[in-house]
Amino acid sequence: MSQPVRSLGRASAPAGARPGRPPQPPADEATALRRRAQSRRARREALFGYAMVASALLVVVVFTVVPIVASFVLALFKWDGISSPQFVGLDNFDALVGDKAVTHSLLVTSGLAVLIVFLQVALGLGLALMVAQRASKIVQNLFRAAFFLPMLASAASISIVMAYVFNDQFGVINYYLGLLHLPEVSWLSSTGGATATIVLVAVWQQLGFTFILFVAALASLPGDVLEAAQIDGASSARLFWRIKLPLISPTVLFASTVGLINTMQLFDQPYVMTKGGPGDSTYTTVLLVYQTAFQNLQFGYASAISVLLFAVLLVITAVQFTASRKWVFYS
Amino acid sequence: MTAVLGKQSAPPVPRPRRRFTIGRLLSLAVLTVAAVLVVAPLVWALATSLRTPATSFDQPPQWIPTHPIWSNYQAVFDKVPLTKFFLNSTLVTGLIVLGQLITSTMSGYAFAMVRFRGNKALFGIILATMMVPIQTTIIPVFLIIRYLGLTDSRMALVLPVVGGAFGTFLMRQYFLQMPRELGEAARVDGASHFQVFARIYAPMARAPMATLAVLTFSAYWNEFFRPLIFLQSTDKFTLPLGLVTLQGTMGTGSISIVLAGVIIALIPSVLIFLAAQRYFVEGIVAGSFR
Numbered sequence: 001m002s003q004p005v006r007s008l009g010r011a012s013a014p015a016g017a018r019p020g021r022p023p024q025p026p027a028d029e030a031t032a033l034r035r036r037a038q039s040r041r042a043r044r045e046a047l048f049g050y051a052m053v054a055s056a057l058l059v060v061v062v063f064t065v066v067p068i069v070a071s072f073v074l075a076l077f078k079w080d081g082i083s084s085p086q087f088v089g090l091d092n093f094d095a096l097v098g099d100k101a102v103t104h105s106l107l108v109t110s111g112l113a114v115l116i117v118f119l120q121v122a123l124g125l126g127l128a129l130m131v132a133q134r135a136s137k138i139v140q141n142l143f144r145a146a147f148f149l150p151m152l153a154s155a156a157s158i159s160i161v162m163a164y165v166f167n168d169q170f171g172v173i174n175y176y177l178g179l180l181h182l183p184e185v186s187w188l189s190s191t192g193g194a195t196a197t198i199v200l201v202a203v204w205q206q207l208g209f210t211f212i213l214f215v216a217a218l219a220s221l222p223g224d225v226l227e228a229a230q231i232d233g234a235s236s237a238r239l240f241w242r243i244k245l246p247l248i249s250p251t252v253l254f255a256s257t258v259g260l261i262n263t264m265q266l267f268d269q270p271y272v273m274t275k276g277g278p279g280d281s282t283y284t285t286v287l288l289v290y291q292t293a294f295q296n297l298q299f300g301y302a303s304a305i306s307v308l309l310f311a312v313l314l315v316i317t318a319v320q321f322t323a324s325r326k327w328v329f330y331s
Numbered sequence: 332m333t334a335v336l337g338k339q340s341a342p343p344v345p346r347p348r349r350r351f352t353i354g355r356l357l358s359l360a361v362l363t364v365a366a367v368l369v370v371a372p373l374v375w376a377l378a379t380s381l382r383t384p385a386t387s388f389d390q391p392p393q394w395i396p397t398h399p400i401w402s403n404y405q406a407v408f409d410k411v412p413l414t415k416f417f418l419n420s421t422l423v424t425g426l427i428v429l430g431q432l433i434t435s436t437m438s439g440y441a442f443a444m445v446r447f448r449g450n451k452a453l454f455g456i457i458l459a460t461m462m463v464p465i466q467t468t469i470i471p472v473f474l475i476i477r478y479l480g481l482t483d484s485r486m487a488l489v490l491p492v493v494g495g496a497f498g499t500f501l502m503r504q505y506f507l508q509m510p511r512e513l514g515e516a517a518r519v520d521g522a523s524h525f526q527v528f529a530r531i532y533a534p535m536a537r538a539p540m541a542t543l544a545v546l547t548f549s550a551y552w553n554e555f556f557r558p559l560i561f562l563q564s565t566d567k568f569t570l571p572l573g574l575v576t577l578q579g580t581m582g583t584g585s586i587s588i589v590l591a592g593v594i595i596a597l598i599p600s601v602l603i604f605l606a607a608q609r610y611f612v613e614g615i616v617a618g619s620f621r
Contacts, residue, residue, distance in 0.1 A: 268555045313462075
C-alpha cells in the first residue's frame with residue numbers, strides 16, 4: 001500500500017529540486033528500513049502512552065463518565081434497587097415538574113448558595129485587600145493561618161461544634177448577645193435563624209479559600225501601574241474600582257464559579273445541624289437526593305433529581321461565563 | 332498567568348514608606364477582629380473539651396480552662412472505637428493519596444510528554460469530568476460499588492477516587508514545562524520509556540506531587556457524604572462519620588467528650604498544614620490560574 005504512494009510522490013517531484021539534499025535513488029531500501037524502525041518506535045511510544053494513562057482513565061471512565069450516562073438512563077426507570085427495574089419513560093421527569101419538594105429544595109439551595117458565595121467573595125476580597133497593602137510578611141502569614149484554620153476541619157465536625165455554639169438555649173452566641181442586651185436569636189429553631197446559621201457556618205469555613213485566592217491575585221498586580229495611578233492622585237476607592245478590581249476580575253469569576261458549584265451541593269451542614277428543618281427551610285437538593293435514594297429507595301426518581309441538579313449546575317456555569325465577557329478583564 | 336509575567340517584567344519600584352495612618356490602624360483592627368472571630372469557635376471547642384462533662388454548657392464559657400480535664404480525651408476512646416475510626420481514616424486517606432500520586436503522575440506525564448493517537452481527546456474527557464460533582468453521580472457509583480460487591484467496605488471509599496481529573500491536570504501542567512531534551516538524551520543512551528519517566532522526570536516532580544498529596548489528604552480526610560452512604564458497620568467508620576454518630580448518641584448531654592473527638596480529628600490536618608503550608612497555598616492558587 002505505502003510503496004506505490006511513495007513512488008508516486010517521488011515521480012511528481014523533479015529530481016534534485018531540493019537544494020542541499022543530494023538525490024539518493026539507490027537508498028530506497030535504506031529509507032524503507034529507517035521508516036519502518038521509526039514507525040516501530042512510534043508505536044512503542046504510543047503503547048507506553050496508553051499504558052501510562054490507562055489507570056487514571058479507567059477510574060475516571062468507570063466512576064464518572066459511566067455514572068453520568070447511567071444517571072440519565074436510571075432516570076427513565078422506576079426502581080427500588082431490589083426488584084427488577086420498570087421502564088417508565090419520562091414519567092419521573094413529569095413528576096419532577098409538579099413536585100413541590102423538588103422546586104422548594106432548588107430554591108432553598110440556590111438562595112443559600114447565592115448568599116454564601118456573595119459573602120465569601122466580598123469578605124475574602126475585603127480582608128485580602130487589607131492584608132495585601134498594609135501588613136508585613138509575618139503578620140500576613142499569621143492572618144493567613146487564622147483564616148485558613150477552619151478549612152482544615154471536616155464540615156461535619158465543624159457542624160457538630162457550631163450546633164452547640166448556635167444552640168438556642170445554652171449556646172455561646174446567645175449568651176454574648178444577652179450580655180450586650182441584644183435579643184436572643186432562635187438560631188436553629190426558626191426558619192430565618194436556621195438559614196442564617198447555615199450561611200454563617202459555610203462562609204466561616206470557606207473564607208480561607210477566597211482569601212488566599214485574592215491575596216495571590218493582588219500580589220501579582222503590576223506595581224508600576226498602581227504607583228502611576230497613585231502619583232496621578234487617584235483616591236484609594238478609585239484605585240480599587242477602576243484598576244484593582246478589573247485586574248483581578250478573572251479571580252472573582254473563578255472564586256464565584258467554584259463557590260457556586262460547591263455550595264449548590266451543600267449537604268454536610270444541613271444534615272448535621274438542622275436535618276433540613278425547621279419545616280423544610282434548609283432542605284437542600286442533595287439532602288433530597290440522599291433521602292429519596294437511600295432512605296425511600298426510589299433510585300429512578302432520585303436519579304431524575306440528580307440529572308436536574310446537574311443541568312442546573314451546567315446552566316449556572318454557562319451563564320456565568322457568558323455574562324463574564326461583559327465584566328471580566330483579561331490583560 | 333499574564334499577571335504573573337507582568338510582575339516579573341516590572342522594574343522594582345521603591346514603595347513609599349509606610350506611615351501610621353488612621354486607615355492603616357483601622358484595617359489592622361478589622362483584620363484582628365475577623366481573625367479572632369474565625370478562630371474563636373475552634374478555641375471554644377478546645378476549651379470546652381477540657382471541662383468536666385457536667386459543666387460543659389455552663390455560662391460564661393471558660394476560654395482558658397483553669398482545671399483542664401484531660402480525662403475527656405480518654406473517655407472519647409472508651410465511648411466509641413475512636414482508635415478504629417482513626418486507623419480507618421488513615422488507611423482510606425493514605426490509599427487514596429498514594430493512588431492519586433501514582434495514577435496522576437503517570438497520566439499527567441503521558442499527556443504532556445508522550446506522543447500517542449488520541450492524546451488530546453482522552454485528556455479532554457478527563458478534563459470535562461473535573462466539573463462534575465460527585466453528588467450528582469452518587470447513585471450509579473453506589474450501584475457500581477454494590478455490583479462489585481464492595482458495599483460496606485473501606486475499598487468502596489478508595490477505589491472510585493484513586494485517579495482523578497484534578498491530579499492529572501496538575502501534573503500535566505508541571506510536565507509541560509519540563510525540557511524534552513533530558514529524556515531524549517537518555518533514550519539515545521538506551522533507557523526505556525518507563526526508565527526515562529521513573530528515573531528522570533518523576534523525581535523532579537516532587538513539588539507538584541507534594542501539592543497534590545496535601546490537597547488530596549485534606550479533601551478525603553474530612554469527607555462525610557460518601558462514608559455516610561457506603562458504610563454501615565461502625566467498625567469501618569471514618570472519623571467524621573464516627574463523630575457525627577457519637578454526637579447523635581450523646582444528644583445534648585455532655586458535649587466535652589464529643590468535642591475532644593473533634594479536636595483529635597483536627598490534629599493531623601493542622602500538623603500537615605503547618606508542615607506544608609506552601610503546598611496548600613500553591614495548590615489553591617495553581618487551580619485558579621487556568
